[in-house]
Amino acid sequence: MLTLERGAEAVVSAAEFLGREAVVKARCPKTYRDPQLDLTLRLARTRKEARLLREARRAGVRTPYVYDIDLREASITMERVRGPRLRDVLSPGLDSLERLCEAVGEALADLHSAGISHGDLTTSNMILADDGLCLIDFSLGSMPASDEDKGVDLHLLRRAFMSAHSDVSGLFDALIGGYKRNNPDAQTALAKAEDIQRRGRYT
Ligand SMILES: Nc1ncnc2c1ncn2[C@@H]1O[C@H](COP(=O)(O)OP(=O)(O)OP(=O)(O)O)[C@@H](O)[C@H]1O
Ligand SMILES: [Mg+2]
CATH class of the missing domain: 3.30.200.20 (Phosphorylase Kinase; domain 1)
Incomplete structure (x- = not known):
């Protein structure tokens, strides 16, 4: 193999x-x-x-x-999902970049609305497939996920945008827009993410 x-x-x-x-x-x-x-x-x-x-x-x-x-x-x-990992292609030149960032936020919102957290949410665990964004590597996830678990997902994603993808960090707002659109309880998880950042955990 x-x-x-x-x-x-x-x-x-x-x-x-x-x-x-x-x-x-x-x-x-x-x-x-x-x-x-x-x-x-x-x-x-x-x-x-x-x-x-x-x-x-x-x-x-x-x-x-x-x-x-x-x-x-x-x-x-x-x-086997064919396509590049988002980590390897997320850059200012990518087609439909803003829409893609919204789609990341929407996917996370769908996950959280269903009570699932991912646990290791980085752009290495996302594949840009022909039929859209595909999430992989759920071994650190939880269901039912707590508000804290959801906050950690958002925090890890934000950190990825601020470090590995600092050249597109402005598009994190588009991601959050997608997240709010699909998760009626977005504010709770976003407040948790702020909290986690302030406490300096997972940094
Ligand atoms: N279903 C899949 N289709 C295509 N490629 C995959 C698939 N699953 C995993 N890969 C490739 O293998 C890499 C590692 O997989 P994955 O992220 O699931 O494991 P890991 O990070 O090593 O595991 P873990 O965090 O669970 O210990 C991925 O980044 C991706 O490139
Ligand atoms: Mg992985």
Whole structure:
């Protein structure tokens, strides 16, 4: 299998599932952990990620289809979403840039309105697919998500715009516009995000 990515926790490889292009995301054993605890953690994160990918889709947010879960290997086989990561293309020259930033805000609002938080919301975990923005990597998410969880999502996204994407930081307002449009309870989460920033957490 062709390895696409090897992160701290997971290996993502190209695969095929019933003739469809797929990836397998496998959580590798950590030898420094007690083997039983390690297995429990890997399984819990795998289950949670698969569940949140599905729930997010039900909430109208584009995520990869989950094809299969292997609880022996702690792996998920899912649709391979073609397209660049937002992190690699978000720049002033990009077509429909403002609309795209609004779309990020709308997707996050749909997620939050359904009681789901992402937990690791950076532009590395967004793929710009042909059919729109696709969110991946839900292993740190929560459902039901607290106001604090939602605030953390907004805070992480804001931080990404102010650092990795400082050349388009002005468009964070467009993102928040999209967020407010799709989340009736936007003010609560936005106030939490302010709070988190003031407390200097997650910086
Ligand atoms: N369904 C997918 N389709 C296409 N590429 C994917 C898909 N899932 C993951 N990738 C690629 O693999 C990379 C790593 O995947 P992902 O973000 O899910 O894992 P991670 O950050 O290593 O894991 P974790 O944070 O859960 O430990 C992504 O940035 C993306 O480039
Ligand atoms: Mg990731």
